[in-house]
Amino acid sequence: MSAMTQIRETFRRDQVWSFLQPAQASVDVSKDILLYVEDLNVSFDGFKAINNLNLYINDGELRCLIGANGAGKTTLMDIITGKTEPDSGSVWFGQTHNLLEQDEAAIAHLGIGRKFQKPTVFEEHTVFTNLELSLKTNKAVLPTLFARLSTQQKARIQEVLDTIGLSEQQDQMAGSLSHGQKQWLEIGMLLASDSRLLLVDEPVAGMTAEETERTAELLTSLAGKHTVVVVEHDMAFVRSIARTVTVLHQGSVLAEGTMDEIQANPDVIEVYLGEDPEGEAA
Structure with missing residues (x-):
């Protein structure tokens, strides 16, 4: 291969240089738990928004x-994504990433995505x-100027389009x-960014x-490859997708279990x- 051919190959418009790509964060889930929330507390002007909350989400x-x-x-989602700092407690992503030591951008880079x-x-x-x-690409000026979609990236976008x-x-x-x-589309944007944990707020409102x-079909299909946490008030929708349901009350876990167990609690x-556990929340 001639020197000119090598230069042309290096600067192909569809080529993204590997050294410009951000490193993939490693998450230790050797104990099968992706998210640990322990003894979490936060107050706003004397109001206890989160009160000794403990929550574990499996990978x-x-x-x-x-x-x-x-x-x-x-408030819990705000803490997980770095928007709000708690008064005490701990939040870990896998065994090695202390989320309370990370800012919002770093948390997103780790693979935590949120859909409002x-x-x-x-x-x-x-x-x-x-x-x-x-x-998930390097958003600095130089990489942005030179980067072009690779064949793999185009295929990834098409895969996401098919999924959503x-x-x-x-x-x-x-x-x-x-x-x-x-x-x-917004869920697809989280998938395109390689979010491993998807925090989805009232998706069917x-x-x-x-x-x-x-x-319901989309979110159910994502479980396994991704970890999905859905906040929702529509009980019929929750029943259609729920495997495990956690009920929060006054900043603490009130109950946890299957939908049948929750509705009988x-x-x-x-x-x-x-009075109507099958319908909308009162």
Whole structure:
């Protein structure tokens, strides 16, 4: 191979140099637990938002978190993602990563992704470009200037498009998608960024029945390869996807178990489910 050919090969437009790629974080799950939350406490102006909370999420599981407004669900997610600093306690990602010592960017790089209730997609870009922008690449100036999508990255985007059911919409502007499709795109953006732990907040709020069913299928399909934690108030939806349900109340775990066990728990019925445990939360 001539020197000129070597230069052309090095600077191919579809080539991303390996030394410009960020290193993949290693997560020790030798005990089969991906997330450890222990003795966690946080107060806001005297209000105890999280109160001696202990929670363990297994690697690859689909866990549902339920509880009334103010139970501590959002605050817990804020702590896990580095947005809020607790007063005491510990939060570990696997055996080796102390999340309380990391900032939000570092936590995201470790492989923890969060989807808020309201979709936050780049509406003026296509579905494909949204996923491209979400790829885990070095975002510094030099790598960004030189990087081009590799064949592997294109294949990864196509895999995500197939998973979220938006292959036919890949050239469509994200802003023109339906509400449900935007939710799926945002989940796809977490997948494209190689998030190992997905924190999904009220994914079916405002969805049609058909979109809700498709979302249940999507989240269920992700469990195993990913760890998925879903916060949701729609009990019918929770029942359709739940394997293990954790009920939060006043910042602590009130109950944990299968959906049948949760719906038969008198404490849960009293403080959260009310008189109609099959329907929406009271």
